[in-house]
Amino acid sequence: MAHTTNNFSEWVNLQLDSDSSFAVSEAVRSPSLSKLAGGVFPTRKDEEWRYTPLGDLLDSSPGRDTTVVLDHEYIESLKQAMPSAHTIVFLNGEYSQKYSDSPTALEDSGLNISPLGQLEGTALKLAEDTILNSTLTDDNIFQHIALGLSQNGLFIEVNKNIEGQTPIHVIYISTAHGVTAFTSPVNVIRVSSNSHLKVVEQYASLGEAAVITVPASYVQLEDGAGLDYYKIGIENARTNHICNTSVRVAGSGTFRSHQYLLGSNLTRSNLEVSFTGPGAEAILRGVYLGDENQHLDVRTYLDHAHPHCSSDQHFRGILNGHSRGVFNGLVLVQEHAQKTDAQQSNKNLLLSRDARVDTKPQLEIFADDVKCAHGATVGELDSDALFYLQSRGIDKKDATLMLTRAFAAEVTQEIDIDSLQTYVQDKISASLDEIVIPSV
Amino acid sequence: MLSIKNLQVSVEEKPILKGLNLEVKPGEIHAIMGPNGSGKSTLAHVLSGREGYSVDAGSAHYKGLNLLEMAPEIRAREGMFLAFQYPIEIPGVNNTSFLKKALNEIRKHRGEEELDAIDFLSLIKKQMKLVEMKEELLKRPVNQGFSGGEKKRNEILQMAVLNPTLAILDETDSGLDIDALRIVAGGVNKLRSADNSFVVITHYQRLLDYIIPDFVHVLSDGQIIKSGTKDLALELEERGYDWLIEEAESKD
Structure with missing residues (x-):
């Protein structure tokens, strides 16, 4: 990585000394802060970032928009996706009590939901342990941005043996007027043994100025736990969105993820799933839809570290105009992960001559008794x-x-x-x- | 109804149809028979507007309209229908909503009101009985996972719902067992009327035991070399195509 100064890294450095409140404690922040102080951002020369240009993002210098005006209908239109869910709204990175459902609605439900910034005691410890346990690598600069600069985020914890709980709908809205808006929510979701939960994260943006969104989410499923985790990206064409999600699934747990990347100028979604016990399952689905000069980059990493686990990935891209898609999926089957079943499929539809996709499904298998397949197609109608x-x-x-x-x-x-x-x-x-x- | 004059068509510069003439009047059923490679399917495709065929000479008019200048969907909206030899599977497109959309496009073109979901369902259920099709096939994607016979019945169901004035059946009998053949033919017979015409393209005579044609034409090497009544089909069944082809060649 080359050390270059740019508007964004200068801005990041200014934030490091800021005295605002942050989502996580100093102990969790400080390693990220020292990384950020180095100010090293990837360039196209880095293999991992070969296809994804960060120019627009690195040129920008975020500010603070104080003229937030949201109309009721707009919020309602976002809620349409999940009318009967428990809704939580974050507005420009801050928890919005006004638009969120009252936490009292979840009392005695076995669900503990709280803005990360309000956590204390054991819950805070649990959240931070989940973050520290993550699979995200130390050179993942955007994880450090999220951890170092996040003002808030969401903590969800489900107690043991809870089934059929109301789904949680988390809406993140950024508004940008005059200056570039920046948010980096940190989310922690923990599902205890034999419980199941559905969570929908929806990202939207408003306003004529640019938006930068850098979420980091940390998910941990205990034995036999299940999570259906949906990510809906419908941000406007001035939004750059770079997110990292780390998921650890214990034995017999089931992680189901759907990602629909339907907006933004640039989105890069990195999803890492690691099995921490036998018999676990991951089902990853996604659609990315691009037009004009949009850039949509989906990365998945699946670590089959235990035997008898299965993963099934199916991602589809539709690209029009000059848009560009990237799919990079790596499945790692470790030596002792016998009886692994890993399937990966990426199909792309190009609707224009100038659209482009780079797809790279990869399998690295070190066990000998496994069933693995992967495939990618790029075609027209x-x-x-x-x-x-x-x-x-x-x-x-x-x-x-x-x-x-x-x-x-x-x-x-x-x-x-x-x-x-x-x-x-x-x-x-x-x-x-x-x-x-x-x-x- | 359909008037084809001296139609010459090539595919990738290879001549396939070499001056074909055909007149179909309202209410008539014409069978077009011929050996493999004689140009039968090319004729069906050109009439329905498929890309990849070059019309080098001649004309084809349908209800007085210049067929060869019309987009495929306009031909359909004007009342033409092609039953495909190999119906296409379309994953993700629901069989019912596809057919409803198709019917409503045709109705709009005719200046008729579009059918709502309820009226459409009652229509389609009625027509499904005609082809003895299982109702669950309506909920599936178009032709996906259908057996060969189910696909052909689905073609006839579409025909029954869209109610064309001119239907072209491209080897609808191929790959059908005798029961399916009887059902498909029964569907066609119920749709017969004084206003509707059919062009039945087939390699074998057996379909014509169930769909009785008014005229039988033999297509060979891109031209109709002999026309007759249903008796001609029986004769072909008995004697094959070779004697006719030889006869045609000796005339040249």
Whole structure:
């Protein structure tokens, strides 16, 4: 990595001395602070960042927007995704009591939910232990930004043997007027033995100025625990979003993740899953939809460190205009991880000649009794299918829309929350309605 | 209804149809038979507007409209229907919503009101009985995981729902067992009327035991070399195509 000065790293350095309150304690922050003081940001010369330009982000110097105006309808439109969930809203990085459901609604539910900044005692210790246990590597500078600069975030803890709990819907809204907005929420989710929870994280942005969002999320599932973890990115085209998620799944636990990256100027999502006991399972799904000059970069890392675990990944990209997609998925099967079942599939649909995708599914297998497969495809719409629809009276534009929606629906149909499935599919349809122009 | 004159079509500069003439009047069923490679499927594809075919000479008019200048969807909206030899599987597109969309596009074109979900369902359920199709197939993606026979029945179901004035059946009998063949043919027969015409393309005579044609044409090397009634099909069944081809060649 080259040491270069840029507006963003200068700004980061100014923040290090700031006396505002932070989400995590000094003990957790300080290693990140020293990393940040070095001010080293990756460039395209770094293999891990070869395809993803950080120029826009590094050029910017965030400020603080004090003119936050949110209308009620806007919040309601975001809540549509999960009308019956327990909603928590973060506005420009701060917990919004006004827009969040009252925590009293969850009393005696076996669920402990609190803004990270308000944690004390054992809960704080638990949250920070989860962070310190993470799989994210020390050279992951954006993790350090999140930990070093985060003002707040969310802590969710589920007690043992809790099933059928109300889903949690966390909405992060950034507003940017006049100056670049910056937030870096840190989230910690812990699910205890034999409990199950659904969490939806939704990211949105407003305003004419640029937005930088750098979340870091830390998930830990105990034996037999389950988490359905949805990430919905619908930020505006002035938003750069770089997130890191570290997940540790204990024996017989099930981690299900869906990511829908449907907005932003640039998104880079890094999801790392590590099995810490036998018989655990990870199911990763995702769709990235890009147009114009959008850049969407999905990375997954699956560490099969124990036997009898299974992972199944299915990601699909739809790219139009000059947009660019990147999929980089690494599955590591360690020597003693016998009977591993690891599947990985990445399919991409290019709707324009100038769109591009770089896909790199990788398997590193050190065990000998495993079932592993991976594959990637990049293609255009099936011309036979297009003709079939046209021959039934459907014009080329509608046929293209139907097939493109269908391509995404192969993944979105697995969303097992009806309102969320409809919300995501409608978002995808609305975006496609705008971008699909018949190439007649 | 359909008037094809001296139609010459090539694929990648290789001539396939070499001056084909055909007149189909309302209410008629025409069978087009011929050996493999004679140009049968090319004819079906060109009439339905598939890309990849170059029309080098001749004309094709449907209800007085210049067919060859119309987009495939316009042909469909004007009442043409092609039953595919190999129906396409379309993952992620629901069979019912696809067919509803198709029907409503055609209705819009005709200036008719679009059907809502309830009216559409009652229509489709009625037509499904015609082809003895299982209702669960409506909930599945178009043709995905359908057996060969189910795909062909789905084609006839689409035809029944869209109610075309001219239907072209491209080797609809291929790959069907005798029961499926009977059901498919039964569907066609129920849709027969004084206003509707059919062009039935087939390699074998057996389909014509169930769909009785008014005319039988033999296509060989891109031209119709003989036309006759259903008796011609029986003769072909008995004697094969070679004698006809030889006869046609000796005339040249």
